[in-house]
Amino acid sequence: MDLTTFAFLGLPTIIQEYAEFYRQRDLAATLKELEPLQGLPKIEEYDFIVVGAGTAGNIVAGRLSNRFSVLLLEMGGDPPPSIYPAYIGSIQSYDMRTNPAINEIYKSIPQSTSALDDNGIATVHAGRMLGGSGSHNSNVYNRGSPLDFDYWAKLLGDQTWDYKNMLKHFKDSENFVGQLVNERQRFEYYGQIGPLRVDVDVPDFLENWSKAAKELGYNFSDPNAHQTPSFTAQSVSLRNGLRESTYDAFVKKKVLWQPTIHKYSQAHKILIDNNNNAYGVAYTRHGIPCIAHAKREVIVSAGAFGSPILLTKSGIGPADVLQAAKIPVKKNMPGVGKNLWDHVMLVLTFRRNDPTYRDPNFEEELKKFQSNPNNRQGYLAHQRRTQAFAVSARAKADGEGDWGDLQVQMIDQPFIESNPGGAVWECSLSRPKSVGEFLFNTTAYLAGETANGKLGLSNFKYFSDPTDMDALIEGINLAIQIMEGTQAFKSGGYKLDESFIPQACRGLPRRSADQWKCTLQRLGGTQWHWSGTCKMGKDSDPMAVVNSKMQVNGINKLRVIDASVMPKVTNSNLNAATMAVAQKGVTEILNKNPFRTNAESREI
Template sequence: MDLTTFVFSGLPVIIQHYADFYKQRDLDSTLKELEPQQGLPKIQEYDFIVVGGGTAGCLVAGRLSNRFSVLLLEMGGDPPPPVYPAFIGSKMAYDIRSHPSINEIYKSIPQLTSALDDDGIATVHAGRMLGGTGSHNANVYNRGSPLDFDNWAKLLGDQTWDYKNMLKHFTDSENFVGPLVNERQRYEYYGQHGPLRVDVDLPEYLDTWILAGKELGYNYSDPNAYQTPSFTAQSVSLRNGLRESTYDAFIKRKLIWKPTIHRYSQAEKILIDDNNNAYGVAYTRHGIPQIAHAKKEVIVSAGAFGSPILLTKSGIGSADVLQAAKIPVKKDMPGVGKNLWDHVMLVLPFRRNDSSHRDPNFEEELKKFQRNPSNRQGYLAHQRRTQGFVASARAKADGEGDWADLQIQLADLLFREDYPDTVVLEACLGRPKSVGEFLFNTTAYLAGETANGKLGLSNFKYFSDPTDMDVVVEGINLCIKIMEGTQAFKPGRYKLDESHIPQACQGLPRRSAEMWKCALQRLATTLWHWAGTCKMGKDSDAMAVVNSKMQVFGITNLRVIDASVMPKVTNSNVNAPTMAVAQKGVEEIFRKHHSFPKEGMTEED
């Protein structure tokens, strides 16, 4: 066992120890706090209750607490130390994402066109800790194409959702410090005073990536100011070598005006009176029943899986589902859980055959990272990824040649004994036409299950529109052309490692479209970019759950603010768009309640 394997193999142990430690510490504090209640819940009142401490929930709670009293309910606790180092978060992400102590684990129903090597059952993991999945994803900061938001505005009949208007909601979050392709765009397109620090990843092979793109006819451009098909660097939310979530940026670092946070708290139902007015939340805190009332609004920010589960448990959903689960119907809303969007990808490993290449020394890199905690350096302080945005033949045929529907990502796998001299490319479907659904497990609910992972069943329906598969195959061929066919990457003598091709596909013509389609049905996997399950829509849209202000139809004082409201998924990583959705939601709330900052306070407090 080499040193890197020795060190990284300890990550699950460290995560478990800290998860146990944080939970016990919070339980001890909670028991002292609740001791005077004599075993009965004392109803607490707040202006707002936010359910879910993920990317959206932490931003919403942090911003609202500048002006109101806010209770934030989060199922998990604080993120454990291994989620923070930039390199670990990028390269060892799956080991962290799949750990059950900090993740909710969901199973799909049997899929017909994907996960066939696992009997059609796709297993996915959503972060269960403050910051949510935003605490352990790759922290890529891609806004998406401006055309994504212009399309939302068209679908919603609300121009406040177009890119021109959404731009301020991105810039309000950002302290963008990274270099830009066009520095003249900095003050027009980027924020300098927001809480979230955004940098640009500049691995040493970025120049090679740029040259490869130029060989293939692609410019090097900015992925965020006004994204076009191009090869680009990746923007990332990092601060001094550590990954930064909305929990870190909008709550943890605040000195004053913080929300009240109840960790290890599971929302059981939204309290709704006979007039369909939401007035509070019933929840358990470390399993102890609690009740909180909201004087103004209840905000559901539990994510694309958690939000439809909570609405359903509260009597908001398809009447057929509610009746099957013996839940009283508050609002028959068939769109709850429908409209599930996701990005699907195939990971392609390429072996380097360059005898002169040497990975950096792991112990030296540890010293660089640890030598000066106020200025972390070296490979471990960076993500080291690049990307490209490509419009497929399908997009061009649809008249959308400026609207990329493929995202190609490259990551260099340093310090991996199991993948020596390997880089991976990910061929990612950015604008799927296949749409799935998220199902409420009535059988589990009636059996007394309370964990979200048991109550939700995904049905991704990847490739149910067969042209999606054609687009990904086009992306696969582009990845091969980049690594094996460009002069830029020629010195590394890269070759696709085809040992991962499933045995069921090996009898098909090598590297043919048929072989890749076979592989996709067995190996394609999620990018963890779920969206749309409580979608925004017009009043006339029977499948819409919320209006363009993210207010739940038919229930007053109740909003959903997270990725689940997206009518369609953006064409790349969804963390940044989710923040913009949350920022817009906060603005809508401020406008409704005519709020003004507390005396002597700025938005950064």
């Protein structure tokens, strides 16, 4: 066992131990705080209550707390220290995303077109800690195509959602410091004074990436100002070699006017009066019943899985589901849980066959990273990723040749004992036509289950539109062409490791469309980009859950602000788009609530 394998083997233990350490520490403080109440819940009162401290919730709570009193409820605790180093966050992200100490685990109902190697059961994981999944995702900062937002605006009949108007909401989050392909675009298209530091990852193979683009007839361009089909570097939310989530940027580092944060707190019900006004939340904190009232609004930011679960538990959802769960119907809303979008991907591994290659010295790289905490250096302080956006034959036939529907991402992997100098690729379908649903598990609810992972059942329906599979195969072939067929990467001698091909598919012609279809049905899975389950829509849309201001239809003083409101998933990594949704949501709230009525404005 080499040193790197030895070091990374400890990650699950570190995560588990710190998660428990943080929980016990917060439990002791909570018990001391609640001790004078003699076991009875105190009714706390705030201007706003935000449920969920994920990517969206931290922005909403952090900004609103500049002016108002805000309670932020989060099911988990502080992120463990091992999620922060940039390299670990990229290379070991799967191990962190699946660790039950910091994640909620969801199972699908049996799938007929995917996860066949797991008997059709897809298992997915959502971050349960401050920052949510934004604390342990890949930190890729891709806004998506401008055409995504123009499409939303058209669906909603609301031009404030088009890219021209959404640009300011992206810029509000950004302190963009990375180098650009076109520096003249910096001040027009990028924020300079936002809380979140956004850099550009510049690995040593970026020049080869640019050369490969030229060989294959693609431009090398910027993924964010105006994303086009092209090869690009990746923008990432990193600060001094460490990952930065919206919790770090919008809440943790605030000196004044932080929201009140209750960790290890599970929202059980939105309190709604007889006039359909949301006025508070009933929740448990370390299992202890608590009640909080909101003088102005309740905002649900629990994510594409958590938000429909909470609405359903509160009597907002399909009437037949509520009745089956014996939950009093507050609002029959058939769209809750429907419209589940995701990016399905296949992971490829390439082995490097270059006799001159040697991995960097791991101990030397540790010293570079640790010797100066104010200026972390070396491989461990970087993500080492690149990407390309491409257009499938299907999109071209649909007249969408400028709107990428394929995304391929190359992740360079030094320090992997089993594959030194190898590379992992994520090949994803970024504009699928297949759409799923997220189901409320009434049986589990009636049995007394309270954990979200037990109450939600995903039904992704990947490849239910068979043309999705044809399009994704084009992305797989592009990845192989780049690594095995371009002069840019020839010196590495990269070859696809085909040992992952399922046994059931090995009798089919090698690398044929039939073999890839067989493989996708068995191994194709989530890219963790869930959205749409509480979608925005026009008043005339019977499946809309919220309007274009993210207000829940038929319930006053209640909004949903997170990725669940997206009418359709954007065509790339979802974190940056979720931030823009949150920024727009705060703008809508402040337009309605410009100042406190009983205190001086806190805006700084």
